[in-house]
Amino acid sequence: MNLLLEAIAWIFDPANWTGAGSIPERIMQHLAISATVLVIASLIALPIGMFVGHTGRGKDGAVTVSGGLRALPTLGLLTLLGLSIGIGLQAPIIALVVLALPPLLAGAYAGLESVDRRTVDAARAMGMRERQVIGKVELPLGMPIIVGGIRSATLQIVATATLAAYIADDGLGRFIFAGLKTRDYAEMLGGSILVILLALAIDGLFAIIQRLVVPAGVRATRTRELRSRPTRPRAVVGQPITEGNRE
């Protein structure tokens, strides 16, 4: 536990808060790479996920792809990319984007799919175009779940961005690697504590956002009612979760 005190002392040491490679600089780098990755991954995954969620097409494909990507070890991808691209941020960014795709994809399709089909049918009956159905009905109602996917992806990115320091001079991971190599365990543990705190802070922030994006009209009755069964059968309709138990 002595080491823990040393690590905390390291975090509060004013010398670590100024100059090149200071704690604030590393935190900003960590946030910058995480944000970049999140934007790129969202641009790829959210439209695809929304298409799947809206049309109900390609759901099994989406599950297979995200399952496969989950099994892909990030460190392996990072070293492989590092060998071909070299040092710098490119290799870690690509590896982290791949890591962030599954939760974003899942959030987007589950979000749109969660919207009661009766509501969607009603929107169509009112004469809304498909684009309006998505933009004015499915997106707002599915937003909490989509944000949930973004939250999960962000958390994984922030946590794994520590590995970026293996290939690039960037982020909070630097403290971990530098400490590991120079036997400065206070620095190593101090760096780890900072990453944990950053991840928890971001997670807390998202928990708040996730509550705020629930449309006012459904706030009172959210939870199970959100997921009532679709009224019309769809091409690849999923069985409600209780089904497996009834047999």
Added chain:
Amino acid sequence: MNWLWSNLDLVGELTLTHLALSVPAIILSFVISVPIGWVAHRYQWSRGVLLALCGLLYAIPSLALLIALPVVTGLRTTNPINLVIALTLYGIAVIVRTAADAFDAVEPDVRQSATAIGYSPAGRFWGVELPLAGPVLLSGLRVVIVSTVSLATIGAVIGVQSLGSLFTDGLQRNIQAEIVTGIVLTMALAIGLDWASVAIGRLLMPWWRPSAAVRRRTLERVERVDAA
């Protein structure tokens, strides 16, 4: 490909080491999570706390946890037991959520019928609730299998041997085949263990058929895309 043929021994050995790290973690996290999930399901007051704790656990970066754990356990950083503990903790964070859902999904009518025909609370758990929760539990386990096997490679960065060592060594020696071998084997192990778990599931639950929908729902739940 030269590399692969002259290093088959090493590859085999690391594959076994990798199994020895991930399989205990997977089994331990399952065995520990089921009772916790049941408590979260049974006692509403504990649910929020337990699930929030698991969420926190999930938010801790793996590299950071691997370095922070030895401070608590008193073991050396490179001791593989640290890695097994870390992997177990992540597994628990994932399965507890699914386990609570799994028990929730057992219909109250069924539970009451079981009580009515004379099941004791313990008998009802083993004879009714657990088997009925089985399929969803298994789908949670399958998610954990894949993420644990993949996560175990991280240990290589701090000197715990696993298939991840092929990544760090391949980087040092500039051998892409070595890294690719590591990636392919890690994914193959994940898929192999996944099949094994399905086979065991069929054996223990003859009435059960793998359902894409349940698997998908579990993935969504694990990714915490739920509005909860």
Added chain:
Amino acid sequence: MNSAGKGRLLALAAVAVGATVALAGCASGDPLDSGSGTDDASSDTIVVGSQDYYSNEIIAEIYAQALEANGFTVETQPRIGQREVYIPEIEAGEIDVFPEYTGNLLQYYVPDTTATTSDDVYAELETALPEGLRVLDQSPATDQDSYNVTKEFSEANGVTSLADLAKVTTPLTLGGNSELETRPYGPTGLKEVYGVEVGFTPIEDSGGPLTIKALEDGQVQLVNIYSANPAISTSDLVTLEDPEGLFLASNVVPVVSEKVTDEMADVINTVSKALTAEDLVALNALSVDEQQSADQIAKDWLAEKSLF
């Protein structure tokens, strides 16, 4: 259904617990485990360890095969991380023979040492080692830190030694493992000894392909590469001379425990004597370029030198 289900579940529980115990046993009885690895080995088994560095693994393999050829029982524990991990294990008597490098090992025990020549370093190292450990004869083979530039850079700026760097007007950045930043021969040493100001970029592959690529791409101008790295010649790099002795000489040297007898020491000393600096570069090239395993490289080298 009730009793059948229960039986199945009990079976599952039994299998799960059994498998966990068995695998946990596996994990802790694993040769890589620091705790209990050698306890069950018979007392006359010599354990040869190596760093998580391909070149070191080759040397360890050579020691191990030479000892085996002379009738000793040997167990190898390859790739045990870096110095901070394996030194405590050697000190605890878990490992009996370990290939080391005189300069780097001396700096581990005496961080502010002033010795730089090969003989001075070796002499100081002999006294610096803790009780129960000793070094055998050092080998002529060296694998020490060295600063390298590209051939183009060397020609364009007329730089062949570290002293020449002072007249280079463009900003210089040094690339190397993160620990280099705080080592006596790092940026601070360059400034104090040669009056050269450099920036620093950490690259964590110990002078491997990332470091060389960064140098070739101009992300850094100066890199730390171990002198036995074959890439120095294959990538056309120029190793800068070190007239003021900034770097410590670092010869290959075996660190051994008390379990190593004089007969074993003789075997290892014969090997050390035969291993030249050129040999070591060639062996490393077989590992990196031909992708051969350490085991194979060691076997071929012993045969080529007609040792044992």
